[in-house]
């Protein structure tokens with residue numbers, strides 16, 4: 001069973017993401033970020049690369065895509081909130097997006 005992050009772990013693992021454009025989702029223990037790319041192909045290519053990592057780690061984003069924009073929300077459904085997997089995937093998404 002995946003555990004939700006402690007306060008100390010949030011400071012260590014989530015704060016860097018908050019400093020890189022992520023924000024908390026109101027009413028949920030989750031983080032969100034909007035990525036805007038040059039065009040649809042770049043946006044979808046990002047989603048494709050991210051999907052490979054999500055499947056490898058068995059941890060999947062809640063996301064949607066409109067043209068060149070990708071809206072991402074991360075939370076761990078099995079844990080009912082933010083876990084280390086969300087921090088890990090969030091950092092990976094930033095790297096894949098060139099952030």
Ligand SMILES: C[C@H](O)[C@H](O)[C@H]1CNC2=NC(N)=NC(=O)C2=N1
Pocket residue numbers: 058059060061074075076077078079
């Ligand atoms: C059985 C369970 O759905 C799987 O272990 C994985 C799939 N991907 C997942 N992704 C996310 N974000 N949270 C989960 O709890 C989760 N569980």
